[in-house]
Amino acid sequence: MNCAQFAEIVQSNIARVMVGKEAVVELLLVALLCDGHVLLEDVPGIGKTTLAKALARSLDGSFARIQFTPDLLPSDVTGINYYNQKTQEFEFRPGPVFSQILLADEINRATPRTQSSLLEAMQERQVTVDGQTYRLSPPFMVIATQNPIELEGTFPLPEAQLDRFMLQIALGYPSLEEEREILLRHGRQDPMAGLEPVATMEQVRQLQEEVRGVHVAEDLLHYILQVVRRTREHEAVRLGVSPRGSLALFRASQALAALRGRPYVIPSDVQHLCRPLLTHRIHISPQIRLRGRTPAQIVDEIAETVPVPVVQ
Structure with missing residues:
Protein backbone atom coordinates (compact mmCIF):
# COMPACT_ATOMS: atom_id res chain seq x y z
CA MET A 1 0.00 0.00 0.00
CA LEU A 72 -4.74 17.51 36.44
CA LEU A 73 -1.20 16.71 37.61
CA PRO A 74 1.88 15.97 35.46
CA SER A 75 2.01 12.47 36.95
CA ASP A 76 -1.52 11.87 35.65
CA VAL A 77 -0.02 12.24 32.17
CA THR A 78 3.38 10.57 32.43
CA GLY A 79 2.82 7.96 35.14
CA ILE A 80 4.12 7.38 38.66
CA ASN A 81 6.39 5.16 40.71
CA TYR A 82 4.43 3.37 43.41
CA TYR A 83 5.40 0.99 46.19
CA ASN A 84 4.26 -2.59 45.60
CA GLN A 85 3.68 -4.13 49.02
CA LYS A 86 3.74 -7.67 47.62
CA THR A 87 7.19 -7.37 46.05
CA GLN A 88 8.33 -4.65 48.47
CA GLU A 89 9.75 -2.70 45.55
CA PHE A 90 8.92 0.48 43.70
CA GLU A 91 7.31 -0.13 40.32
CA PHE A 92 6.48 2.22 37.48
CA ARG A 93 2.85 2.59 36.46
CA PRO A 94 2.79 4.11 32.93
CA GLY A 95 0.45 7.01 32.28
CA PRO A 96 -1.73 7.53 29.21
CA VAL A 97 1.20 9.15 27.36
CA GLU A 202 3.46 -1.08 10.90
CA GLN A 203 2.13 0.21 7.57
CA VAL A 204 2.30 3.76 8.95
CA ARG A 205 5.98 3.26 9.85
CA GLN A 206 6.71 2.00 6.34
CA LEU A 207 4.89 4.95 4.78
CA GLN A 208 6.83 7.37 6.99
CA GLU A 209 10.02 6.02 5.40
CA GLU A 210 8.47 6.30 1.94
CA VAL A 211 7.69 9.98 2.57
CA ARG A 212 11.35 10.74 3.30
CA GLY A 213 12.19 9.67 -0.25
CA VAL A 214 9.90 12.21 -1.94
CA HIS A 215 11.98 14.51 -4.14
CA VAL A 216 12.25 18.23 -3.34
CA ALA A 217 13.88 20.28 -6.12
CA GLU A 218 16.58 22.80 -5.24
CA ASP A 219 14.34 25.71 -6.32
CA LEU A 220 11.58 24.51 -3.98
CA LEU A 221 14.04 24.11 -1.13
CA HIS A 222 15.07 27.73 -1.67
CA TYR A 223 11.38 28.73 -1.78
CA ILE A 224 10.72 27.10 1.60
CA LEU A 225 13.73 28.86 3.10
CA GLN A 226 12.62 32.23 1.71
CA VAL A 227 9.10 31.87 3.12
CA VAL A 228 10.48 31.07 6.56
CA ARG A 229 13.08 33.86 6.32
CA ARG A 230 10.35 36.42 5.55
CA THR A 231 8.55 35.54 8.79
CA ARG A 232 11.67 36.62 10.69
CA GLU A 233 12.12 39.83 8.71
CA HIS A 234 8.50 41.00 8.45
CA GLU A 235 7.92 44.30 10.26
CA ALA A 236 4.73 43.05 11.92
CA VAL A 237 6.33 39.89 13.37
CA ARG A 238 7.91 39.95 16.81
CA LEU A 239 9.02 36.31 16.77
CA GLY A 240 9.49 34.43 13.49
CA VAL A 241 9.52 30.76 12.56
CA SER A 242 12.34 28.65 14.01
CA PRO A 243 14.50 26.14 12.08
CA ARG A 244 12.21 23.46 13.50
CA GLY A 245 9.42 25.14 11.56
CA SER A 246 11.35 25.19 8.29
CA LEU A 247 12.13 21.48 8.67
CA ALA A 248 8.46 20.82 9.41
CA LEU A 249 7.42 22.68 6.24
CA PHE A 250 9.94 20.67 4.21
CA ARG A 251 8.77 17.31 5.55
CA ALA A 252 5.07 18.17 5.46
CA SER A 253 5.40 19.14 1.79
CA GLN A 254 6.91 15.73 1.11
CA ALA A 255 4.03 14.01 2.90
CA LEU A 256 1.34 16.01 1.12
CA ALA A 257 2.88 15.21 -2.27
CA ALA A 258 2.99 11.50 -1.41
CA LEU A 259 -0.62 11.49 -0.19
CA ARG A 260 -1.64 13.07 -3.49
CA GLY A 261 0.17 10.37 -5.45
CA ARG A 262 3.32 12.24 -6.50
CA PRO A 263 6.98 11.29 -5.87
CA TYR A 264 7.96 14.98 -5.99
CA VAL A 265 6.88 18.25 -4.36
CA ILE A 266 5.33 21.13 -6.32
CA PRO A 267 4.91 24.78 -5.18
CA SER A 268 1.20 24.36 -4.40
CA ASP A 269 2.10 21.72 -1.77
CA VAL A 270 4.16 24.28 0.12
CA GLN A 271 1.57 27.04 -0.31
CA HIS A 272 -1.25 24.78 0.92
CA LEU A 273 0.66 24.10 4.15
CA CYS A 274 1.83 27.62 4.99
CA ARG A 275 -1.21 28.70 6.99
CA PRO A 276 -1.74 25.56 9.15
CA LEU A 277 1.99 25.07 9.69
CA LEU A 278 3.34 28.60 10.19
CA THR A 279 0.52 30.65 11.76
CA HIS A 280 0.92 29.33 15.31
CA ARG A 281 4.71 29.68 15.10
CA ILE A 282 4.81 33.45 14.63
CA HIS A 283 3.99 36.13 17.17
CA ILE A 284 2.95 39.56 15.99
CA SER A 285 3.47 42.79 17.91
CA PRO A 286 0.62 44.11 20.10
CA GLN A 287 0.36 47.26 17.96
CA ILE A 288 -0.29 45.19 14.84
CA ARG A 289 -2.85 43.07 16.68
CA LEU A 290 -4.69 46.21 17.79
CA ARG A 291 -5.05 47.19 14.14
CA GLY A 292 -7.05 44.03 13.59
CA ARG A 293 -4.40 42.03 11.76
CA THR A 294 -3.90 38.35 12.61
CA PRO A 295 -0.96 35.93 12.27
CA ALA A 296 -2.90 34.05 9.58
CA GLN A 297 -3.18 37.22 7.50
CA ILE A 298 0.54 37.87 7.87
CA VAL A 299 1.37 34.31 6.75
CA ASP A 300 -0.94 34.63 3.74
CA GLU A 301 0.72 37.92 2.83
CA ILE A 302 4.19 36.37 3.04
CA ALA A 303 3.17 33.34 0.97
CA GLU A 304 1.78 35.63 -1.73
CA THR A 305 4.81 37.94 -1.91
CA VAL A 306 7.61 35.35 -2.08
CA PRO A 307 8.30 34.55 -5.76
CA VAL A 308 7.05 31.07 -6.65
CA PRO A 309 9.57 28.91 -8.54
CA VAL A 310 8.72 27.23 -11.82
CA VAL A 311 9.50 23.54 -11.36
CA GLN A 312 10.11 21.56 -14.52
Missing part, protein backbone atom coordinates in the same frame (compact mmCIF):
# COMPACT_ATOMS: atom_id res chain seq x y z
CA ASN A 2 1.38 3.40 -1.00
CA CYS A 3 0.61 6.78 0.56
CA ALA A 4 -2.16 7.67 -1.91
CA GLN A 5 -3.96 4.37 -1.26
CA PHE A 6 -3.52 4.86 2.48
CA ALA A 7 -5.07 8.34 2.24
CA GLU A 8 -8.04 7.04 0.27
CA ILE A 9 -8.99 4.21 2.63
CA VAL A 10 -8.47 6.21 5.84
CA GLN A 11 -10.37 9.24 4.54
CA SER A 12 -13.24 7.03 3.39
CA ASN A 13 -13.38 5.39 6.80
CA ILE A 14 -13.36 8.67 8.72
CA ALA A 15 -15.98 10.12 6.34
CA ARG A 16 -18.46 7.65 7.83
CA VAL A 17 -18.27 9.73 11.02
CA MET A 18 -17.09 13.19 9.96
CA VAL A 19 -19.05 15.02 7.27
CA GLY A 20 -17.30 17.41 4.88
CA LYS A 21 -13.89 17.44 6.60
CA GLU A 22 -11.77 15.80 3.89
CA ALA A 23 -9.24 18.66 3.81
CA VAL A 24 -8.80 18.51 7.59
CA VAL A 25 -8.33 14.73 7.53
CA GLU A 26 -5.69 15.12 4.82
CA LEU A 27 -3.74 17.49 7.08
CA LEU A 28 -4.00 15.01 9.95
CA LEU A 29 -2.51 12.33 7.71
CA VAL A 30 0.28 14.70 6.69
CA ALA A 31 1.26 15.08 10.35
CA LEU A 32 0.95 11.34 10.97
CA LEU A 33 3.29 10.45 8.10
CA CYS A 34 5.79 13.09 9.29
CA ASP A 35 5.73 11.75 12.86
CA GLY A 36 4.29 15.12 13.90
CA HIS A 37 1.61 16.40 16.25
CA VAL A 38 -1.59 18.36 15.60
CA LEU A 39 -3.43 21.05 17.54
CA LEU A 40 -7.14 21.29 16.71
CA GLU A 41 -8.49 24.68 17.76
CA ASP A 42 -12.12 25.69 17.45
CA VAL A 43 -15.23 26.40 19.48
CA PRO A 44 -16.83 23.60 21.54
CA GLY A 45 -19.10 21.11 19.80
CA ILE A 46 -17.55 21.40 16.35
CA GLY A 47 -16.23 17.80 16.22
CA LYS A 48 -12.59 18.07 17.34
CA THR A 49 -12.69 15.11 19.72
CA THR A 50 -14.78 13.02 17.33
CA LEU A 51 -12.26 13.57 14.54
CA ALA A 52 -9.33 12.53 16.73
CA LYS A 53 -11.16 9.40 17.89
CA ALA A 54 -12.12 8.51 14.31
CA LEU A 55 -8.48 8.66 13.19
CA ALA A 56 -7.38 6.53 16.14
CA ARG A 57 -10.06 3.92 15.43
CA SER A 58 -9.04 3.79 11.77
CA LEU A 59 -5.60 2.54 12.85
CA ASP A 60 -4.78 -0.49 14.97
CA GLY A 61 -2.38 1.23 17.36
CA SER A 62 -2.84 1.89 21.05
CA PHE A 63 -4.98 4.90 21.91
CA ALA A 64 -5.46 6.94 25.07
CA ARG A 65 -7.42 10.05 25.93
CA ILE A 66 -6.68 12.63 28.62
CA GLN A 67 -9.32 15.14 29.63
CA PHE A 68 -7.26 18.15 30.69
CA THR A 69 -8.63 20.04 33.69
CA PRO A 70 -7.13 22.64 36.06
CA ASP A 71 -6.51 20.00 38.75
CA PHE A 98 2.43 5.60 26.72
CA SER A 99 0.19 5.13 23.71
CA GLN A 100 0.72 5.56 19.99
CA ILE A 101 -2.08 8.07 19.48
CA LEU A 102 -2.75 10.36 22.43
CA LEU A 103 -5.80 12.61 22.48
CA ALA A 104 -5.10 15.58 24.75
CA ASP A 105 -8.62 16.94 25.05
CA GLU A 106 -9.00 20.65 25.92
CA ILE A 107 -5.29 20.95 26.60
CA ASN A 108 -5.53 24.66 27.39
CA ARG A 109 -7.73 24.00 30.43
CA ALA A 110 -4.78 22.50 32.32
CA THR A 111 -2.14 24.53 34.14
CA PRO A 112 1.13 25.35 32.32
CA ARG A 113 2.99 22.90 34.58
CA THR A 114 0.80 20.03 33.43
CA GLN A 115 0.88 21.16 29.80
CA SER A 116 4.67 21.11 29.88
CA SER A 117 4.66 17.46 31.00
CA LEU A 118 4.06 16.60 27.33
CA LEU A 119 7.11 18.52 26.05
CA GLU A 120 9.68 15.76 26.42
CA ALA A 121 7.31 13.13 25.05
CA MET A 122 6.43 15.21 21.99
CA GLN A 123 10.00 16.08 21.04
CA GLU A 124 12.17 13.24 22.35
CA ARG A 125 9.63 10.39 22.25
CA GLN A 126 10.54 9.54 25.82
CA VAL A 127 9.41 10.27 29.37
CA THR A 128 11.58 10.78 32.44
CA VAL A 129 10.07 9.98 35.84
CA ASP A 130 12.17 10.19 39.02
CA GLY A 131 15.38 10.17 36.99
CA GLN A 132 14.45 7.07 34.98
CA THR A 133 13.87 7.42 31.23
CA TYR A 134 11.25 5.37 29.40
CA ARG A 135 10.99 5.21 25.60
CA LEU A 136 7.63 5.55 23.83
CA SER A 137 6.47 3.10 21.17
CA PRO A 138 6.74 4.55 17.64
CA PRO A 139 4.92 6.04 15.92
CA PHE A 140 3.75 8.48 18.60
CA MET A 141 1.28 11.24 17.76
CA VAL A 142 -0.39 13.80 19.99
CA ILE A 143 -3.71 15.20 18.80
CA ALA A 144 -4.56 18.06 21.13
CA THR A 145 -7.79 20.01 21.11
CA GLN A 146 -8.26 23.45 22.57
CA ASN A 147 -10.91 26.09 22.81
CA PRO A 148 -10.12 29.63 21.63
CA ILE A 149 -8.15 31.69 24.11
CA GLU A 150 -10.92 34.24 24.58
CA LEU A 151 -13.13 31.64 26.28
CA GLU A 152 -13.03 31.68 30.09
CA GLY A 153 -11.08 29.16 32.15
CA THR A 154 -8.22 28.57 29.71
CA PHE A 155 -4.41 28.83 29.93
CA PRO A 156 -2.56 29.85 26.73
CA LEU A 157 -0.05 27.23 25.58
CA PRO A 158 3.57 28.37 26.04
CA GLU A 159 5.55 29.20 22.90
CA ALA A 160 7.87 26.20 23.38
CA GLN A 161 4.95 23.80 23.32
CA LEU A 162 3.15 25.49 20.43
CA ASP A 163 6.29 25.10 18.31
CA ARG A 164 6.21 21.34 18.86
CA PHE A 165 2.86 21.01 17.11
CA MET A 166 3.48 20.53 13.40
CA LEU A 167 0.04 21.81 12.43
CA GLN A 168 -2.69 23.91 13.98
CA ILE A 169 -6.06 23.32 12.32
CA ALA A 170 -9.48 24.91 12.69
CA LEU A 171 -12.43 22.75 11.65
CA GLY A 172 -14.95 25.52 11.07
CA TYR A 173 -18.73 25.30 11.10
CA PRO A 174 -20.37 22.87 8.64
CA SER A 175 -22.44 24.09 5.72
CA LEU A 176 -26.23 23.79 5.83
CA GLU A 177 -26.21 20.56 3.81
CA GLU A 178 -23.36 19.11 5.88
CA GLU A 179 -25.15 19.89 9.13
CA ARG A 180 -28.32 18.28 7.77
CA GLU A 181 -26.33 15.14 6.98
CA ILE A 182 -24.84 15.19 10.50
CA LEU A 183 -28.33 15.25 12.03
CA LEU A 184 -29.55 12.40 9.84
CA ARG A 185 -26.46 10.26 10.38
CA HIS A 186 -25.84 10.81 14.09
CA GLY A 187 -29.47 11.21 15.11
CA ARG A 188 -30.34 7.62 14.26
CA GLN A 189 -27.23 5.77 15.41
CA ASP A 190 -23.64 6.21 16.55
CA PRO A 191 -21.41 5.86 13.45
CA MET A 192 -18.34 5.61 15.67
CA ALA A 193 -19.54 2.29 17.08
CA GLY A 194 -19.06 0.53 13.75
CA LEU A 195 -15.70 2.08 12.87
CA GLU A 196 -13.00 -0.56 12.35
CA PRO A 197 -9.23 -0.26 11.69
CA VAL A 198 -8.33 -0.09 8.00
CA ALA A 199 -4.54 0.24 8.37
CA THR A 200 -1.84 -0.89 10.79
CA MET A 201 0.82 1.04 12.64
Whole structure:
Protein backbone atom coordinates (compact mmCIF):
# COMPACT_ATOMS: atom_id res chain seq x y z
CA MET A 1 0.00 0.00 0.00
CA ASN A 2 1.38 3.40 -1.00
CA CYS A 3 0.61 6.78 0.56
CA ALA A 4 -2.16 7.67 -1.91
CA GLN A 5 -3.96 4.37 -1.26
CA PHE A 6 -3.52 4.86 2.48
CA ALA A 7 -5.07 8.34 2.24
CA GLU A 8 -8.04 7.04 0.27
CA ILE A 9 -8.99 4.21 2.63
CA VAL A 10 -8.47 6.21 5.84
CA GLN A 11 -10.37 9.24 4.54
CA SER A 12 -13.24 7.03 3.39
CA ASN A 13 -13.38 5.39 6.80
CA ILE A 14 -13.36 8.67 8.72
CA ALA A 15 -15.98 10.12 6.34
CA ARG A 16 -18.46 7.65 7.83
CA VAL A 17 -18.27 9.73 11.02
CA MET A 18 -17.09 13.19 9.96
CA VAL A 19 -19.05 15.02 7.27
CA GLY A 20 -17.30 17.41 4.88
CA LYS A 21 -13.89 17.44 6.60
CA GLU A 22 -11.77 15.80 3.89
CA ALA A 23 -9.24 18.66 3.81
CA VAL A 24 -8.80 18.51 7.59
CA VAL A 25 -8.33 14.73 7.53
CA GLU A 26 -5.69 15.12 4.82
CA LEU A 27 -3.74 17.49 7.08
CA LEU A 28 -4.00 15.01 9.95
CA LEU A 29 -2.51 12.33 7.71
CA VAL A 30 0.28 14.70 6.69
CA ALA A 31 1.26 15.08 10.35
CA LEU A 32 0.95 11.34 10.97
CA LEU A 33 3.29 10.45 8.10
CA CYS A 34 5.79 13.09 9.29
CA ASP A 35 5.73 11.75 12.86
CA GLY A 36 4.29 15.12 13.90
CA HIS A 37 1.61 16.40 16.25
CA VAL A 38 -1.59 18.36 15.60
CA LEU A 39 -3.43 21.05 17.54
CA LEU A 40 -7.14 21.29 16.71
CA GLU A 41 -8.49 24.68 17.76
CA ASP A 42 -12.12 25.69 17.45
CA VAL A 43 -15.23 26.40 19.48
CA PRO A 44 -16.83 23.60 21.54
CA GLY A 45 -19.10 21.11 19.80
CA ILE A 46 -17.55 21.40 16.35
CA GLY A 47 -16.23 17.80 16.22
CA LYS A 48 -12.59 18.07 17.34
CA THR A 49 -12.69 15.11 19.72
CA THR A 50 -14.78 13.02 17.33
CA LEU A 51 -12.26 13.57 14.54
CA ALA A 52 -9.33 12.53 16.73
CA LYS A 53 -11.16 9.40 17.89
CA ALA A 54 -12.12 8.51 14.31
CA LEU A 55 -8.48 8.66 13.19
CA ALA A 56 -7.38 6.53 16.14
CA ARG A 57 -10.06 3.92 15.43
CA SER A 58 -9.04 3.79 11.77
CA LEU A 59 -5.60 2.54 12.85
CA ASP A 60 -4.78 -0.49 14.97
CA GLY A 61 -2.38 1.23 17.36
CA SER A 62 -2.84 1.89 21.05
CA PHE A 63 -4.98 4.90 21.91
CA ALA A 64 -5.46 6.94 25.07
CA ARG A 65 -7.42 10.05 25.93
CA ILE A 66 -6.68 12.63 28.62
CA GLN A 67 -9.32 15.14 29.63
CA PHE A 68 -7.26 18.15 30.69
CA THR A 69 -8.63 20.04 33.69
CA PRO A 70 -7.13 22.64 36.06
CA ASP A 71 -6.51 20.00 38.75
CA LEU A 72 -4.74 17.51 36.44
CA LEU A 73 -1.20 16.71 37.61
CA PRO A 74 1.88 15.97 35.46
CA SER A 75 2.01 12.47 36.95
CA ASP A 76 -1.52 11.87 35.65
CA VAL A 77 -0.02 12.24 32.17
CA THR A 78 3.38 10.57 32.43
CA GLY A 79 2.82 7.96 35.14
CA ILE A 80 4.12 7.38 38.66
CA ASN A 81 6.39 5.16 40.71
CA TYR A 82 4.43 3.37 43.41
CA TYR A 83 5.40 0.99 46.19
CA ASN A 84 4.26 -2.59 45.60
CA GLN A 85 3.68 -4.13 49.02
CA LYS A 86 3.74 -7.67 47.62
CA THR A 87 7.19 -7.37 46.05
CA GLN A 88 8.33 -4.65 48.47
CA GLU A 89 9.75 -2.70 45.55
CA PHE A 90 8.92 0.48 43.70
CA GLU A 91 7.31 -0.13 40.32
CA PHE A 92 6.48 2.22 37.48
CA ARG A 93 2.85 2.59 36.46
CA PRO A 94 2.79 4.11 32.93
CA GLY A 95 0.45 7.01 32.28
CA PRO A 96 -1.73 7.53 29.21
CA VAL A 97 1.20 9.15 27.36
CA PHE A 98 2.43 5.60 26.72
CA SER A 99 0.19 5.13 23.71
CA GLN A 100 0.72 5.56 19.99
CA ILE A 101 -2.08 8.07 19.48
CA LEU A 102 -2.75 10.36 22.43
CA LEU A 103 -5.80 12.61 22.48
CA ALA A 104 -5.10 15.58 24.75
CA ASP A 105 -8.62 16.94 25.05
CA GLU A 106 -9.00 20.65 25.92
CA ILE A 107 -5.29 20.95 26.60
CA ASN A 108 -5.53 24.66 27.39
CA ARG A 109 -7.73 24.00 30.43
CA ALA A 110 -4.78 22.50 32.32
CA THR A 111 -2.14 24.53 34.14
CA PRO A 112 1.13 25.35 32.32
CA ARG A 113 2.99 22.90 34.58
CA THR A 114 0.80 20.03 33.43
CA GLN A 115 0.88 21.16 29.80
CA SER A 116 4.67 21.11 29.88
CA SER A 117 4.66 17.46 31.00
CA LEU A 118 4.06 16.60 27.33
CA LEU A 119 7.11 18.52 26.05
CA GLU A 120 9.68 15.76 26.42
CA ALA A 121 7.31 13.13 25.05
CA MET A 122 6.43 15.21 21.99
CA GLN A 123 10.00 16.08 21.04
CA GLU A 124 12.17 13.24 22.35
CA ARG A 125 9.63 10.39 22.25
CA GLN A 126 10.54 9.54 25.82
CA VAL A 127 9.41 10.27 29.37
CA THR A 128 11.58 10.78 32.44
CA VAL A 129 10.07 9.98 35.84
CA ASP A 130 12.17 10.19 39.02
CA GLY A 131 15.38 10.17 36.99
CA GLN A 132 14.45 7.07 34.98
CA THR A 133 13.87 7.42 31.23
CA TYR A 134 11.25 5.37 29.40
CA ARG A 135 10.99 5.21 25.60
CA LEU A 136 7.63 5.55 23.83
CA SER A 137 6.47 3.10 21.17
CA PRO A 138 6.74 4.55 17.64
CA PRO A 139 4.92 6.04 15.92
CA PHE A 140 3.75 8.48 18.60
CA MET A 141 1.28 11.24 17.76
CA VAL A 142 -0.39 13.80 19.99
CA ILE A 143 -3.71 15.20 18.80
CA ALA A 144 -4.56 18.06 21.13
CA THR A 145 -7.79 20.01 21.11
CA GLN A 146 -8.26 23.45 22.57
CA ASN A 147 -10.91 26.09 22.81
CA PRO A 148 -10.12 29.63 21.63
CA ILE A 149 -8.15 31.69 24.11
CA GLU A 150 -10.92 34.24 24.58
CA LEU A 151 -13.13 31.64 26.28
CA GLU A 152 -13.03 31.68 30.09
CA GLY A 153 -11.08 29.16 32.15
CA THR A 154 -8.22 28.57 29.71
CA PHE A 155 -4.41 28.83 29.93
CA PRO A 156 -2.56 29.85 26.73
CA LEU A 157 -0.05 27.23 25.58
CA PRO A 158 3.57 28.37 26.04
CA GLU A 159 5.55 29.20 22.90
CA ALA A 160 7.87 26.20 23.38
CA GLN A 161 4.95 23.80 23.32
CA LEU A 162 3.15 25.49 20.43
CA ASP A 163 6.29 25.10 18.31
CA ARG A 164 6.21 21.34 18.86
CA PHE A 165 2.86 21.01 17.11
CA MET A 166 3.48 20.53 13.40
CA LEU A 167 0.04 21.81 12.43
CA GLN A 168 -2.69 23.91 13.98
CA ILE A 169 -6.06 23.32 12.32
CA ALA A 170 -9.48 24.91 12.69
CA LEU A 171 -12.43 22.75 11.65
CA GLY A 172 -14.95 25.52 11.07
CA TYR A 173 -18.73 25.30 11.10
CA PRO A 174 -20.37 22.87 8.64
CA SER A 175 -22.44 24.09 5.72
CA LEU A 176 -26.23 23.79 5.83
CA GLU A 177 -26.21 20.56 3.81
CA GLU A 178 -23.36 19.11 5.88
CA GLU A 179 -25.15 19.89 9.13
CA ARG A 180 -28.32 18.28 7.77
CA GLU A 181 -26.33 15.14 6.98
CA ILE A 182 -24.84 15.19 10.50
CA LEU A 183 -28.33 15.25 12.03
CA LEU A 184 -29.55 12.40 9.84
CA ARG A 185 -26.46 10.26 10.38
CA HIS A 186 -25.84 10.81 14.09
CA GLY A 187 -29.47 11.21 15.11
CA ARG A 188 -30.34 7.62 14.26
CA GLN A 189 -27.23 5.77 15.41
CA ASP A 190 -23.64 6.21 16.55
CA PRO A 191 -21.41 5.86 13.45
CA MET A 192 -18.34 5.61 15.67
CA ALA A 193 -19.54 2.29 17.08
CA GLY A 194 -19.06 0.53 13.75
CA LEU A 195 -15.70 2.08 12.87
CA GLU A 196 -13.00 -0.56 12.35
CA PRO A 197 -9.23 -0.26 11.69
CA VAL A 198 -8.33 -0.09 8.00
CA ALA A 199 -4.54 0.24 8.37
CA THR A 200 -1.84 -0.89 10.79
CA MET A 201 0.82 1.04 12.64
CA GLU A 202 3.46 -1.08 10.90
CA GLN A 203 2.13 0.21 7.57
CA VAL A 204 2.30 3.76 8.95
CA ARG A 205 5.98 3.26 9.85
CA GLN A 206 6.71 2.00 6.34
CA LEU A 207 4.89 4.95 4.78
CA GLN A 208 6.83 7.37 6.99
CA GLU A 209 10.02 6.02 5.40
CA GLU A 210 8.47 6.30 1.94
CA VAL A 211 7.69 9.98 2.57
CA ARG A 212 11.35 10.74 3.30
CA GLY A 213 12.19 9.67 -0.25
CA VAL A 214 9.90 12.21 -1.94
CA HIS A 215 11.98 14.51 -4.14
CA VAL A 216 12.25 18.23 -3.34
CA ALA A 217 13.88 20.28 -6.12
CA GLU A 218 16.58 22.80 -5.24
CA ASP A 219 14.34 25.71 -6.32
CA LEU A 220 11.58 24.51 -3.98
CA LEU A 221 14.04 24.11 -1.13
CA HIS A 222 15.07 27.73 -1.67
CA TYR A 223 11.38 28.73 -1.78
CA ILE A 224 10.72 27.10 1.60
CA LEU A 225 13.73 28.86 3.10
CA GLN A 226 12.62 32.23 1.71
CA VAL A 227 9.10 31.87 3.12
CA VAL A 228 10.48 31.07 6.56
CA ARG A 229 13.08 33.86 6.32
CA ARG A 230 10.35 36.42 5.55
CA THR A 231 8.55 35.54 8.79
CA ARG A 232 11.67 36.62 10.69
CA GLU A 233 12.12 39.83 8.71
CA HIS A 234 8.50 41.00 8.45
CA GLU A 235 7.92 44.30 10.26
CA ALA A 236 4.73 43.05 11.92
CA VAL A 237 6.33 39.89 13.37
CA ARG A 238 7.91 39.95 16.81
CA LEU A 239 9.02 36.31 16.77
CA GLY A 240 9.49 34.43 13.49
CA VAL A 241 9.52 30.76 12.56
CA SER A 242 12.34 28.65 14.01
CA PRO A 243 14.50 26.14 12.08
CA ARG A 244 12.21 23.46 13.50
CA GLY A 245 9.42 25.14 11.56
CA SER A 246 11.35 25.19 8.29
CA LEU A 247 12.13 21.48 8.67
CA ALA A 248 8.46 20.82 9.41
CA LEU A 249 7.42 22.68 6.24
CA PHE A 250 9.94 20.67 4.21
CA ARG A 251 8.77 17.31 5.55
CA ALA A 252 5.07 18.17 5.46
CA SER A 253 5.40 19.14 1.79
CA GLN A 254 6.91 15.73 1.11
CA ALA A 255 4.03 14.01 2.90
CA LEU A 256 1.34 16.01 1.12
CA ALA A 257 2.88 15.21 -2.27
CA ALA A 258 2.99 11.50 -1.41
CA LEU A 259 -0.62 11.49 -0.19
CA ARG A 260 -1.64 13.07 -3.49
CA GLY A 261 0.17 10.37 -5.45
CA ARG A 262 3.32 12.24 -6.50
CA PRO A 263 6.98 11.29 -5.87
CA TYR A 264 7.96 14.98 -5.99
CA VAL A 265 6.88 18.25 -4.36
CA ILE A 266 5.33 21.13 -6.32
CA PRO A 267 4.91 24.78 -5.18
CA SER A 268 1.20 24.36 -4.40
CA ASP A 269 2.10 21.72 -1.77
CA VAL A 270 4.16 24.28 0.12
CA GLN A 271 1.57 27.04 -0.31
CA HIS A 272 -1.25 24.78 0.92
CA LEU A 273 0.66 24.10 4.15
CA CYS A 274 1.83 27.62 4.99
CA ARG A 275 -1.21 28.70 6.99
CA PRO A 276 -1.74 25.56 9.15
CA LEU A 277 1.99 25.07 9.69
CA LEU A 278 3.34 28.60 10.19
CA THR A 279 0.52 30.65 11.76
CA HIS A 280 0.92 29.33 15.31
CA ARG A 281 4.71 29.68 15.10
CA ILE A 282 4.81 33.45 14.63
CA HIS A 283 3.99 36.13 17.17
CA ILE A 284 2.95 39.56 15.99
CA SER A 285 3.47 42.79 17.91
CA PRO A 286 0.62 44.11 20.10
CA GLN A 287 0.36 47.26 17.96
CA ILE A 288 -0.29 45.19 14.84
CA ARG A 289 -2.85 43.07 16.68
CA LEU A 290 -4.69 46.21 17.79
CA ARG A 291 -5.05 47.19 14.14
CA GLY A 292 -7.05 44.03 13.59
CA ARG A 293 -4.40 42.03 11.76
CA THR A 294 -3.90 38.35 12.61
CA PRO A 295 -0.96 35.93 12.27
CA ALA A 296 -2.90 34.05 9.58
CA GLN A 297 -3.18 37.22 7.50
CA ILE A 298 0.54 37.87 7.87
CA VAL A 299 1.37 34.31 6.75
CA ASP A 300 -0.94 34.63 3.74
CA GLU A 301 0.72 37.92 2.83
CA ILE A 302 4.19 36.37 3.04
CA ALA A 303 3.17 33.34 0.97
CA GLU A 304 1.78 35.63 -1.73
CA THR A 305 4.81 37.94 -1.91
CA VAL A 306 7.61 35.35 -2.08
CA PRO A 307 8.30 34.55 -5.76
CA VAL A 308 7.05 31.07 -6.65
CA PRO A 309 9.57 28.91 -8.54
CA VAL A 310 8.72 27.23 -11.82
CA VAL A 311 9.50 23.54 -11.36
CA GLN A 312 10.11 21.56 -14.52
